[in-house]
Amino acid sequence: MVDENKRAVLGFxxxxxxxxxxxxxxxxxxxxxxxxxxxxGEVDEPGxxxxxxxxxxxxxxxxxxxxxxxxxxxDRVVARVTQSGVHGGVHPRMPAPTGRSFENEAIWIFxxxxxxxTQIRAxxxxxxxxxxxxxxxxxxx
Numbered sequence: 001m002v003d004e005n006k007r008a009v010l011g012f013x014x015x016x017x018x019x020x021x022x023x024x025x026x027x028x029x030x031x032x033x034x035x036x037x038x039x040x041g042e043v044d045e046p047g048x049x050x051x052x053x054x055x056x057x058x059x060x061x062x063x064x065x066x067x068x069x070x071x072x073x074x075d076r077v078v079a080r081v082t083q084s085g086v087h088g089g090v091h092p093r094m095p096a097p098t099g100r101s102f103e104n105e106a107i108w109i110f111x112x113x114x115x116x117x118t119q120i121r122a123x124x125x126x127x128x129x130x131x132x133x134x135x136x137x138x139x140x141x
Contacts, residue, residue, distance in 0.1 A: 002072040005112040009077045012110075012117060013065045019057055024050060029116040036108075036122040049120060059094055060085035068105075079108045083124065087133050095135050102132040 012027040014020075034049035057063055063085035071078045084103040087094070106124030110117050130137055 002074070002077075004115050005075070005077050005110070006070055006072045008112060008115050008117060009070065009079055009108075009110050010067060013067055013079070013081065016053060016057070017064045017066075019061075019063075021050075021054055021057065024053065027117055029113065029118045032117055032120065034120040036120055055091050058089040059087060059091035059097070061088050062086060075112055077110045077112065079110070081106050081108060095133075098134050100133050102129050104128045104132070 008027045012024070015023040015027065028049065031046035032049045033044055033046055034052055035044050063083070066082045066084075067079050068082055069080040082103060083106055084101065086101045087098050089097055104125040106122055108120065108122040111119040127137075129135075
């Protein structure tokens with residue numbers, strides 16, 4: 001089970017990095033929940049992760065996720081990755097495209113069932129991302 005789950009996570013990152021959104025259902029359950037808040041306001045309701053990833057790929061072209069370390073146990077897989085890309089496209093909750101590139105480290109935690117990702121949680125170097133892209137730091141309400 002652990003090896004099957006690791007293969008699903010690697011396939012997920014490969015599909016994202018190669019911009020193959022049509023392949024995501026092979027790796028993600030239809031009701032997957034993404035708890036990762038890259039930009040304030042993203043929904044974490046079942047299935048919304050597909051649209052969230054589509055929007056990320058519009059905003060960042062290219063966007064590459066290199067898996068640096070992969071750890072699996074039972075129904076969980078943790079990936080330490082290096083994400084890189086260029087902010088060249090429009091996203092509804094991001095500043096206007098800057099054309100600047102970024103590279104940052106992130107930790108993604110996946111829960112899987114029947115070989116598919118059912119939940120995603122992630123943390124990343126957001127301060128580094130904002131600084132590299134020249135974005136203003138979000139203000140608290």
